[in-house]
Amino acid sequence: MSNAQKVTMENGVLNVPNNPVIPFIIGDGTGPDIWNASVRVIDAAVEKAYNGEKKIEWKEVLAGEKAFNETGEWLPQETLDTIEEYLIAIKGPLTTPIGGGFRSLNVALRQELDLFACLRPVRWFEGVPSPVKRPEDCDMVIFRENTEDIYAGIEYEEGTDEVKKIVEFLQNEMGVKNIRFPETSGIGIKPISEDGTKRLVRSAIQFALDNNRKNVTIVHKGNIMKFTEGAFKKWGYEVAEQEFGDKVFTWNQYDEIKDKEGVDAANKAQADAEAAGKMIVKDSIADIFLQQILTRPREFDVVATMNLNGDYISDALAAQVGGIGIAPGANINYVTGHAIFEATHGTAPKYAGLDKVNPSSVILSAVMMLDHLGWTEAGEMITNSIEKTISSKVVTYDFARLMDGATEVKTSEFADELIKNL
Numbered sequence: 001m002s003n004a005q006k007v008t009m010e011n012g013v014l015n016v017p018n019n020p021v022i023p024f025i026i027g028d029g030t031g032p033d034i035w036n037a038s039v040r041v042i043d044a045a046v047e048k049a050y051n052g053e054k055k056i057e058w059k060e061v062l063a064g065e066k067a068f069n070e071t072g073e074w075l076p077q078e079t080l081d082t083i084e085e086y087l088i089a090i091k092g093p094l095t096t097p098i099g100g101g102f103r104s105l106n107v108a109l110r111q112e113l114d115l116f117a118c119l120r121p122v123r124w125f126e127g128v129p130s131p132v133k134r135p136e137d138c139d140m141v142i143f144r145e146n147t148e149d150i151y152a153g154i155e156y157e158e159g160t161d162e163v164k165k166i167v168e169f170l171q172n173e174m175g176v177k178n179i180r181f182p183e184t185s186g187i188g189i190k191p192i193s194e195d196g197t198k199r200l201v202r203s204a205i206q207f208a209l210d211n212n213r214k215n216v217t218i219v220h221k222g223n224i225m226k227f228t229e230g231a232f233k234k235w236g237y238e239v240a241e242q243e244f245g246d247k248v249f250t251w252n253q254y255d256e257i258k259d260k261e262g263v264d265a266a267n268k269a270q271a272d273a274e275a276a277g278k279m280i281v282k283d284s285i286a287d288i289f290l291q292q293i294l295t296r297p298r299e300f301d302v303v304a305t306m307n308l309n310g311d312y313i314s315d316a317l318a319a320q321v322g323g324i325g326i327a328p329g330a331n332i333n334y335v336t337g338h339a340i341f342e343a344t345h346g347t348a349p350k351y352a353g354l355d356k357v358n359p360s361s362v363i364l365s366a367v368m369m370l371d372h373l374g375w376t377e378a379g380e381m382i383t384n385s386i387e388k389t390i391s392s393k394v395v396t397y398d399f400a401r402l403m404d405g406a407t408e409v410k411t412s413e414f415a416d417e418l419i420k421n422l
């Protein structure tokens with residue numbers, strides 16, 4: 001008889017039984033290849049780390065093509081209810097059609113379950129091929145706001161009655177004169193709120209303090225989008241100063257001191273704060289940020305940003321440490337405890353069913369999940385095995401094409417190798 005039980009959360013603390021039920025979504029495209037390899041590695045690590053005393057009871061829930069084929073719905077309510085009930089889940093990538101069709105199921109899962117923080121750690125593993133000279137200098141954690149921004153899906157298609165109404169409202173009631181081609185524009189709306197910003201930046205700062213990270217950078221395009229991205233910066237600094245004032249020093253405080261007392265006083269205030277062990281909270285405009293993470297990655301650590309910036313930054317930083325094949329992530333609501341772990345990459349449809357792509361992103365997402373559950377020994381075992389396997393140059397196609405003397409293996413064979421090296 002199965003002893004499987006739910007993971008629960010009480011007073012902000014997760015309660016994890018030895019046989020937790022964890023729902024999983026297999027994913028579209030390369031999802032099944034990756035999942036079938038990953039689950040073997042996760043189970044083997046848990047078995048070995050706890051001598052069989054702990055075991056995950058996997059519960060499949062449907063989304064995407066498999067859900068549509070079996071139920072006629074892309075994201076059945078039962079899937080949302082199950083994840084709501086069992087708290088922690090893991091998923092493969094899901095396809096989103098471009099320019100029409102249904103809206104992103106990945107985004108829908110995040111919004112429906114209010115998983116407001118998309119956490120994407122970016123670090124280099126010894127031996128992984130990278131386009132930069134010193135990939136080891138890149139060690140960052142992205143906190144991407146996951147429920148707002150243009151991802152809220154408030155968009156009106158060119159030529160429709162809806163867009164006509166919006167354009168007329170903007171022109172007639174709001175005095176807008178600069179819609180360049182009003183007859184042929186589609187319109188998207190970008191909501192960014194104080195509540196949404198503050199809960200995200202609060203989580204990022206708390207994470208940075210708990211994990212002894214060097215600094216938090218608020219990344220925005222506030223010079224152009226003043227009341228959305230600019231407000232994100234303002235509210236971000238407010239959280240930092242009002243809620244973490246004894247633990248952080250902000251560049252906003254630096255600027256205020258500089259304006260009143262001059263640059264020397266501001267430099268001294270920052271130096272004193274750092275000497276007192278305070279963490280720096282700074283900000284960067286998104287375009288220059290994308291240059292500086294390449295040229296001076298050591299200056300950045302935890303990154304707090306909005307949904308679209310976070311999406312771009314995730315893939316750009318992944319490239320720096322070896323690519324999207326080794327880029328894990330988690331979508332978390334720190335208040336309710338709900339979390340869905342998933343890779344940064346998508347379904348890579350051209351490789352679907354070929355048993356070819358790198359499963360490391362999903363496997364490392366599972367490591368994040370094991371750490372989140374407090375099963376750090378199993379997570380560490382997997383991380384060590386990935387390092388050992390890559391160092392021995394046994395890798396999937398994405399790394400093999402960039403490495404001299406590599407042995408290219410299939411997704412399933414890479415998993416075999418990881419299990420052998422646990």
Ligand SMILES: NC(=O)C1=CN([C@@H]2O[C@H](COP(=O)(O)OP(=O)(O)OC[C@H]3O[C@@H](n4cnc5c(N)ncnc54)[C@H](OP(=O)(O)O)[C@@H]3O)[C@@H](O)[C@H]2O)C=CC1
Pocket residue numbers: 092093094095096097106324325342343344345346347348349357358359361398
């Ligand atoms: N969270 C999610 O579920 C996400 C879903 N998507 C969806 O996925 C679909 C495809 O999106 P697309 O823009 O092509 O992006 P993808 O991330 O799916 O793939 C782009 C490229 O990245 C490389 N890649 C992706 N996954 C792996 C892997 N596991 N191992 C090695 N290389 C990998 C491949 O590069 P190469 O060609 O160089 O070999 C691939 O062609 C879209 O429908 C999109 O909406 C996208 C992102 C996230």
Ligand SMILES: O=C(O)CCC(=O)C(=O)O
Pocket residue numbers: 094095096104105106107311314344346
């Ligand atoms: O939902 C999608 O199709 C894309 C999502 C995405 O790019 C991401 O989560 O980084």
Ligand SMILES: [Mg+2]
Pocket residue numbers: 311312314315344
């Ligand atoms: Mg993306």
